[in-house]
Amino acid sequence: MAPLFPPFDPEGKPRFGTFGRIPLRVLIPNLVTLLALCSGLTAVRMAVEDRFELALAAIVFAAILDGVDGRLARALKGTSRFGAELDSLADFVNFGCVPALILYMWGLDEVGSMGWIAALLFAICAALRLARFNVMLDDPDRPPFAADFFTGIPAPAGAITVLLPVYLELVGVPHGSATAPLAMIYTIAIGVLMISKLPAWSGKTLGKKVRRDMVLPLFVLVALFAGLLASYPWLVLSVCSVLYLAFLPLSTLRYRALLADYEAEQAREAASGGAPSDVAP
Template sequence: MRPPLRRPVRGLPLRAVAPNAVTALALCFGLSAIRYAIGGEWERAVLMIMVAGVLDGLDGRVARMLHGASRFGAELDSLSDVVSFGVSPAVVVYLWALIGVPKLGWICALVLAVFCALRLARFNANIDVSEQPHKSAGFLTGVPAPAGALLAMLPMYCWFWSDLDWFRSPLLVAPWVAFVALMMVSSVATFSWSSMRLRRNIRFEALAVIVLFGAALLTAPWQTLTVLCVGYVLAIPFSVRAYSRVRRLRASAPRDASPADPA
């Protein structure tokens, strides 16, 4: 007897749609930041980019959890990141402060958006490369796109909680935006928070720090973001030093190893 024929399964499974839906939602929030910036609602514009950053961190985890990772999702994620963390912060910062110097301000905004696209293009080009020194050592190459977007808006955070007009000065904002753009496409080794591991005996302390950070972010969001961004920038020299140490250890390992001990 012939086995009963199975009807072909039609349609896409939910596990293939859910990660892409999260990515598309992040793109919607990133574009909404431009809408609020045009209306002069600066805090909402910054909030939209922050929500897009949170969703950008979730879509990859959702894809891995549901086993729904695909090449289409990776390309959509890169396009969403270009808009949410390159174009949107550039337009928001330009309309907020750099519009006072249209030529120089627009150049800085363009540099931020284009350098973010170049960074993501470099990431996509190296996604299948097996030999990635920074990644294999637990570091990132340059400042990632979501962190770059948050850093580019650092003068806005300071202006929100201090109400000092010189934080809005193009003489301060333009060089800062150009510096963040250069850090995004640089080869500087930066810490990868996803690769960090905590010791077993400090789990309670880590939870306490996370709770304190969440409480501070809810009660004083702009001051907390200011401290977070300044701390991230101050940590870059330490990440460069840590990676230099790892590179020296890797370079000296073949000379120290004996022929009888391949390890």
């Protein structure tokens, strides 16, 4: 009789008949992902209880943990197929379903069925965005510099920015009769940006190496941002959301410039009879 909970290794292959041990470094990133999932689901409860401040804080905390678990897995050499699938499912719940439910309970319900349709569309776009991301990881035809860009805004950024109407109300912007229809249009627009082909700078290569003279100023800036976020959370999140959306056109221009240089380099290599270069310009 097979054991009720058969052991498995980091690659997801069952070991029937033997009880192997899994390194702790493999489990820690998954535990962080589960903690992020708990935070996202708790945000739904807070929204049901009309405690939107705590709901938003839970979403932000989940987004921070989402940025940590992948880097932690790579740092500990604890990446696995199981962890990747768990992270993708957690992202759909935290940054697709939960923000849509929060927005609907906050004010989208005021426009009736259209508000619910907007929430559904956002959640569906998040699912499609995550599915496309998983497929594109194995694309061999991507240019080397494409690793620095997302195709469409990522799900965590979409979740943070789509909640801008709630931030603005908490800052003091009145919740009038036109707020819900505008929020509905804004929600659909953010969903469309997630599934679009708009290049969004990922920032993955930023901060891998820091100059020695910039270490202390970096610490000061991080401490300053953390202090501002703790003291004026809704204002800081509103400003960050607006700046992120305003930065997207610049990201697109940068991507197109890199693509033009890459294609020109490939054309020169082909004309000279050499193999295409794999080095980013």
